[in-house]
Amino acid sequence: xxxxxxxxxxxxxxxxxxxxxxxxxxxxxxxxxxxxxxxxxxxxxxxxxxxxxxxxxxxxxxxxxxxxxxxxxxxxxxxxxxxxxxxxxxxxxxxxxxxxxxxxxxxxxxxxxxxxxxxxxxxxxxxxxxxxxxxxxxxxxxxxxxxxxxxxxxxxxxxxxxxxxxxxxxxxxxxxxxxxxxxxxxxxxxxxxxxxxxxxxxxxxxxxxxxxxxxxxxxxxxxxxxxxxxxxxxxxxxxxxxxxxxxxxxxxxxxxxxxxxxxxxxxxxxxxxxxxxxxxxxxxxxxxxxxxxxxxxxxxxxxxxxxxxxxxxxxxxxxxxxxxxxxxxxxxxxxxxxxxxxxxxxxxxxxxxxxxxxxxxxxxxxxxxxxxxxxxxxxxxxxxxxxxxxxxxxxxxxxxx
DNA sequence: TCTGGGGTCCTAGGACCC
DNA sequence: TCTGGGGTCCTAGGACCC
Numbered sequence: 001x002x003x004x005x006x007x008x009x010x011x012x013x014x015x016x017x018x019x020x021x022x023x024x025x026x027x028x029x030x031x032x033x034x035x036x037x038x039x040x041x042x043x044x045x046x047x048x049x050x051x052x053x054x055x056x057x058x059x060x061x062x063x064x065x066x067x068x069x070x071x072x073x074x075x076x077x078x079x080x081x082x083x084x085x086x087x088x089x090x091x092x093x094x095x096x097x098x099x100x101x102x103x104x105x106x107x108x109x110x111x112x113x114x115x116x117x118x119x120x121x122x123x124x125x126x127x128x129x130x131x132x133x134x135x136x137x138x139x140x141x142x143x144x145x146x147x148x149x150x151x152x153x154x155x156x157x158x159x160x161x162x163x164x165x166x167x168x169x170x171x172x173x174x175x176x177x178x179x180x181x182x183x184x185x186x187x188x189x190x191x192x193x194x195x196x197x198x199x200x201x202x203x204x205x206x207x208x209x210x211x212x213x214x215x216x217x218x219x220x221x222x223x224x225x226x227x228x229x230x231x232x233x234x235x236x237x238x239x240x241x242x243x244x245x246x247x248x249x250x251x252x253x254x255x256x257x258x259x260x261x262x263x264x265x266x267x268x269x270x271x272x273x274x275x276x277x278x279x280x281x282x283x284x285x286x287x288x289x290x291x292x293x294x295x296x297x298x299x300x301x302x303x304x305x306x307x308x309x310x311x312x313x314x315x316x317x318x319x320x321x322x323x324x325x326x327x328x329x330x331x332x333x334x335x336x337x338x339x340x341x342x343x344x345x346x347x348x349x350x351x352x353x354x355x356x357x358x359x360x361x362x363x364x365x366x367x368x369x370x371x372x373x374x375x376x377x378x379x380x381x382x383x384x385x386x387x388x389x390x391x392x393x394x395x396x397x398x399x400x401x
Numbered sequence: 402t403c404t405g406g407g408g409t410c411c412t413a414g415g416a417c418c419c
Numbered sequence: 420t421c422t423g424g425g426g427t428c429c430t431a432g433g434a435c436c437c
Contacts, residue, residue, distance in 0.1 A: 192434060192436085225434080309429065
């Protein structure tokens with residue numbers, strides 16, 4: 001039996017949610033109606049566009065591009081700060097409303113959900129359900145969604161990406177050739193800008209061109225990835241809506257520094273503070289990591305990473321920091337550093353931990369210390385307790401001001 | 402005042418083992 | 420004394436997504 005899958009996508013999520021929150025707080029101006037973006041702090045060198053209003057989009061402003069460029073395209077651009085607390089609030093409201101319609105719902109990102117409606121239609125037409133969801137979200141929350149309806153996740157997602165905002169589209173197999181194949185191949189999910197030149201060389205410009213190529217040609221050129229995008233172009237996707245809570249496969253934090261750091265001790269202080277964040281999150285998931293990975297981005301945007309598998313999985317801040325410090329020392333060659341990141345991989349639960357034959361129970365002691373610190377953070381806020389010497393990222397030396 | 406942050410998955414080469 | 424081949428694990432890098 002054919003499945004019925006819905007993909008619900010919030011239009012201009014961060015900007016819409018910011019607009020709704022402002023209106024709720026008594027502001028008169030709806031920032032969705034002016035040239036506006038949500039962006040990071042340029043002074044902190046985080047000045048990229050995170051979301052844009054329809055007018056900003058019309059002026060050629062793109063998500064991910066530097067605000068500096070965006071402003072050149074539109075001198076009177078209004079820029080608003082992101083507030084993830086607000087975003088999660090609206091994201092949860094949406095998720096709860098959608099959950100009324102099916103148990104098989106997957107949170108694909110903060111502003112997107114897949115819904116498997118196959119056994120939840122209750123004699124209604126998928127389109128009518130989509131209409132109702134669309135209307136209820138608008139009335140209850142004040143923002144709009146696009147909804148894609150199809151027989152699998154890939155096509156539902158492609159459908160929700162058609163004309164925006166506040167629209168419902170279907171993309172059934174019979175509609176592939178008219179609705180999807182004429183689109184540029186770059187519109188296909190998972191086809192990014194690095195693949196485009198290679199596809200171009202194979203005379204593939206549209207999704208239809210890709211679909212009509214021999215599958216083997218794609219596999220020869222791109223391997224596993226080639227098989228996947230060829231199947232996507234042909235509307236083939238058998239993946240299930242994952243409605244059970246998934247455990248993370250890795251956890252990491254990174255930070256772009258307010259200026260390029262050359263002082264290794266200063267870099268280590270930042271590394272400690274992001275290691276604390278990462279291990280705190282790791283412990284919140286009650287997980288243990290066996291691999292530590294440190295990444296740096298140098299001033300010229302070159303990225304380097306080193307990783308190390310440990311003898312025994314741990315979630316101790318101290319042990320993971322010691323490992324990450326070693327990795328940083330291997331990486332740091334004296335070139336000024338723009339970004340530092342840490343990530344832990346190889347996650348497992350306590351009962352799955354392989355104890356190293358050399359294990360000396362150093363975990364046990366550290367676990368108690370971390371538990372005390374976590375408790376204080378939980379009760380009084382994450383920043384209520386910090387390690388001595390922890391770097392304040394707001395602080396910039398006088399000469400650089 | 403040019404270029405975020407958090408993820409997942411894949412590949413390729415080297416080490417090591419039988 | 421002229422040099423295998425299959426498998427697994429580990430590491431570094433990179434593509435893609437929102």
